Amino acid sequence: MAFTAPPAAPVGSQYCVCKVELSVCGQNLLDRDVTSKSDPFCVLFMEVSGKWVELDRTETAVNNLNPAFAKKFIIDYHFEEVQKLKFALFDQDKSSTQLYEHDFLGEFSCTLGTIVSSKKITRTLLLGNGKPAGKGMITIAAQELSDNRVITLSMAGRKLDKKDLFGKSDPFLEFHKPGDDGKWMLVHRTEVIKYTLDPVWKPFTVPLVSLCDGDMEKLIKVVCFDYDSDGGHDFIGELQTSVARLCEAQDASPLELECINPKKQKKKKNYKNSGIIIVKSCKITRDFSFLDYILGGCQLMFTVGIDFTASNGNPQEPSSLHYINPLGTNEYLSAIWAVGQIIQDYDSDKMFPALGFGAQLPPDWKVSHEFAINFNPRNPFCSGVEGIVQAYSACLPHIRFYGPTNFSPIINHVARFAAQATQQETASQYFILLIITDGVISDMDETRHAVVQASKLPMSIIIVGVGNADFAAMEFLDGDSRVLHSYTGEEAVRDIVQFVPFRNFRNVPKETLAKAVLAELPQQVVQYFKHQNLPPINSEPA
Numbered sequence: 001m002a003f004t005a006p007p008a009a010p011v012g013s014q015y016c017v018c019k020v021e022l023s024v025c026g027q028n029l030l031d032r033d034v035t036s037k038s039d040p041f042c043v044l045f046m047e048v049s050g051k052w053v054e055l056d057r058t059e060t061a062v063n064n065l066n067p068a069f070a071k072k073f074i075i076d077y078h079f080e081e082v083q084k085l086k087f088a089l090f091d092q093d094k095s096s097t098q099l100y101e102h103d104f105l106g107e108f109s110c111t112l113g114t115i116v117s118s119k120k121i122t123r124t125l126l127l128g129n130g131k132p133a134g135k136g137m138i139t140i141a142a143q144e145l146s147d148n149r150v151i152t153l154s155m156a157g158r159k160l161d162k163k164d165l166f167g168k169s170d171p172f173l174e175f176h177k178p179g180d181d182g183k184w185m186l187v188h189r190t191e192v193i194k195y196t197l198d199p200v201w202k203p204f205t206v207p208l209v210s211l212c213d214g215d216m217e218k219l220i221k222v223v224c225f226d227y228d229s230d231g232g233h234d235f236i237g238e239l240q241t242s243v244a245r246l247c248e249a250q251d252a253s254p255l256e257l258e259c260i261n262p263k264k265q266k267k268k269k270n271y272k273n274s275g276i277i278i279v280k281s282c283k284i285t286r287d288f289s290f291l292d293y294i295l296g297g298c299q300l301m302f303t304v305g306i307d308f309t310a311s312n313g314n315p316q317e318p319s320s321l322h323y324i325n326p327l328g329t330n331e332y333l334s335a336i337w338a339v340g341q342i343i344q345d346y347d348s349d350k351m352f353p354a355l356g357f358g359a360q361l362p363p364d365w366k367v368s369h370e371f372a373i374n375f376n377p378r379n380p381f382c383s384g385v386e387g388i389v390q391a392y393s394a395c396l397p398h399i400r401f402y403g404p405t406n407f408s409p410i411i412n413h414v415a416r417f418a419a420q421a422t423q424q425e426t427a428s429q430y431f432i433l434l435i436i437t438d439g440v441i442s443d444m445d446e447t448r449h450a451v452v453q454a455s456k457l458p459m460s461i462i463i464v465g466v467g468n469a470d471f472a473a474m475e476f477l478d479g480d481s482r483v484l485h486s487y488t489g490e491e492a493v494r495d496i497v498q499f500v501p502f503r504n505f506r507n508v509p510k511e512t513l514a515k516a517v518l519a520e521l522p523q524q525v526v527q528y529f530k531h532q533n534l535p536p537i538n539s540e541p542a
Contacts, residue, residue, distance in 0.1 A: 018291045019145040020116060022073040024058065026089055028135040029065045029125075032103040037063045038091040040105055042138075044073045047084035060092040074145065075112060077291060080518040081511060082341055083112040087138055089125065106133025108140075113345030115142045119295050144295060149208040149542050150287040151243065153279065155190065156200040160259065160275035163226035163234040170227040171199045171236060173277070177212055177220050184221055187211050192227040197275070208243070208284060216244040222277060224259050237261040237274035249279035284542045286535070290522030293529060296536025298427050300346035300525075301417070304336060304388055305410040306373065307437035309358035310401040312467075321438050321467050322396060331466035331502045333389060335436045338513040339462060340385035343432060351381040354388045355410055360400040367402050370409040404442030407435060411450040411461065418457035427534040430525050431459035439469035445487045451477060452486040455493045460524045462517050463499045474499040494527055495520075 024042050032038045041060040045052040055075070061067030075083070086109040090102035106125025115121055125136035155173060163169045172192045179185035188206050193199035212218040219240050226234040237259035249255035258273040265271050286292075313320030324330055329337075344350050357369040372380030374391040375398075382388045414433045421429040441447055451461065463478075465471040477484060479495035486492075498520050505513040529535075 018077050018289055020075050020077045020112065020291070021143045021145050022075065022115065023069070023141045023143070024073070024087060025066075025068040025139040026105075026125075027066050027122075027137040027139065029067070029089060030091075030105050030134045030136055031065060032091040032105065037065050038103070038105060039063060039093075040065075040067050040089050041092055042069055043088045043090065043099065045086040045088065046075075047086075052086055077112060077116065077144075079113075079290060079522050080342065080515045082514075085110060085112055085115075087140065089136070089138070104128070106136045106138075108138050111345050113342065115140055116291060116294050117299075117346045117348070119297070142295065144289065144291045146289065147207075147209050147214045148286050148289055148292060149214070149284055150205050151208050151211055151246075152203055152205040152281075152283045152285070153246065154201075154203040154281045156198070156254075156278040156280055157224065157259070158198050158256075158276040158278060160197045160199070160224065161236050161261070162197060163236060168195050168197050169234075169236065170194045171196070171224055172227055172233075173201065174223045174225065175206075175211065175220060176223065177218065187220075194227075200280075203281075207287070212243045216247070217242050222257075224275070224277065235261065239277060243282075243284075246279050246282040247284065249282045251281050254281070255279040286539065286542045288526065288530070288536055288539065290526050292536045292539065293427050293430075293525060294346060296427060296538055298525070298529075298536065299348060299429050300343055301421075301429055301431045302340065302343040302347060302352045303410075303414050303431065303433050304340070304352065304354045305407075305433060305435040306332060306354070306356045306392065307358055307405060307435070307439075308356045308399060308401050309403045309405050309438070311403070311405075311469075312401055312438050314401070315396045322401075324393060324396075332436050333392065334510065335434070335464040335466065335502060335513070336388055336392070337385060338510055339434050339464075339517055340388060342514050342518060344385055350384045352384070352388055353380040354382050354391055355380060355413065356395065356399070357407075357410055358401070358403055358405055360402045362398060365400060369406040370413050405437065405440060406443040406446070407437075407441055408443050408446035408450040410435065411447065411454060414459060415450065415454045415457055418454070418459040421458055422532075425534070426537055427529045428537060429458060430528070431457075432462065432521070433459065434462045434464065436464045436466060437474075438467040439465070439471070441473050444473060447477070448484060449486040449488065451484060451497060452490050452492045455484075455496050458525075458528050460496045460498070460521055462521075463497060464513075464517065465499065465501045465503075468503060471499070471501050474501075494524070494531070496524060 029040055039060050039062050041058050043057040044055045046055050056073050058069035058071040088107040089105040093102050108123050120141040122139040125133040125138050127133045160171055170192050173190045175188040176184040177187055187210050190201040208214050221240050223238040224236040239257045257277045259275045259277050261274045312322050315322035354373045356371050356373045360367050373395045382391045414431050418431040463474050477497045478499040484492040500516050
């Protein structure tokens, strides 16, 4: 069987599914015991399909109104979902698992996004009637559990044993670690270097957890083979070492390790080795995840751009895309809610600029492609997603839908703020522009140019297409299939546009739209900050 090296998997998974550890403390809890203090424990619930489901509970802290619980809660974190949590404290009275048999000390609910974006929060505990539970407070702190260290090794060989009758060997290396069953488990295989006894392999990077389970002292085995096209590779030699030892290699002074063939060693008295394996360099760095940046204090700055062109139809008529139906919604509002309710957890002041384009504005009825929908150009900010929804509904009767459909002014508007943020040279802000539109872009050249320029900045653009128009041009901006070029020929540094047609999500749960729209965002944030060599604000070195 022909031997082919497996393709190198990208370091860091594509979607941000990380495990988060939550530590809980209580302060000034209610005292429910007559003779002594309360014996509190904390129960964590998560909302699943509208119902609270218990995930886990802590140990009981005996006689303690200010407990710090040793048991941690571990949860899978999904950026693109609203994960509602409830922390409820009870006073342990009996050894029953039925919660109603224990005295209730108060509870607190929030989203996981709120906790990770603050890293640590302290809030008032509430009773069932919504009133404070005395002076009781709860503190919740979040930490990411995954080990984000990666190791980059640069390896070479010298005077390896010759295995081929005619010519030299074709060496490659394999790295193994001990598996749970006590057998060696393959972690990485280098490429084959043909016809040499002094190979120099390409540097490679693997997660430290893969190579040694994150334990620098753990023994690992490096095996050297001579490649054979029929799959019967010849064993040259092996050695055992640890990552701690490999780290002794410096660029100026490589580490040399003897490659040993145990059979030859037994047979030959004067056997020295089967060559030398050289560690030219060994570096451990951190491969930061989206959650690392958020826990480090990075804020997501959210702006909405709304299409008020005439093709949307008169908002008074039910056929219009801007018509607000008896349920108080339409596709524009659904898109604002779907994206906004997730992003708002990651912005501490929850003040979001909401801009419109393609309408004539009072009093002089000039057409504008960049206006504040609250008609306050100095302060276009709306308070929370509710504020955007209110400003949107309030502005509809006062503007005239017009045209053309120009995207570039709003993209350039947000890009100006993103460009200012780059002057801080820290991973503190990332901008997200949500454009909701009913159709064909009029200023395609300018928009392409604006997107290519914005790809160099800490920003991403989400476009939601409403209605039933032909959205081919939007697909073109979303560089999933090919790199976007400006009309000047300049290439986008990275893909920052995510386009989804709302019609694909009309008959599915509303959460599905948010997942589709935000799936690529964590990756785009990480990609930008890595490209700029910016670690999370308060990260520790590897």
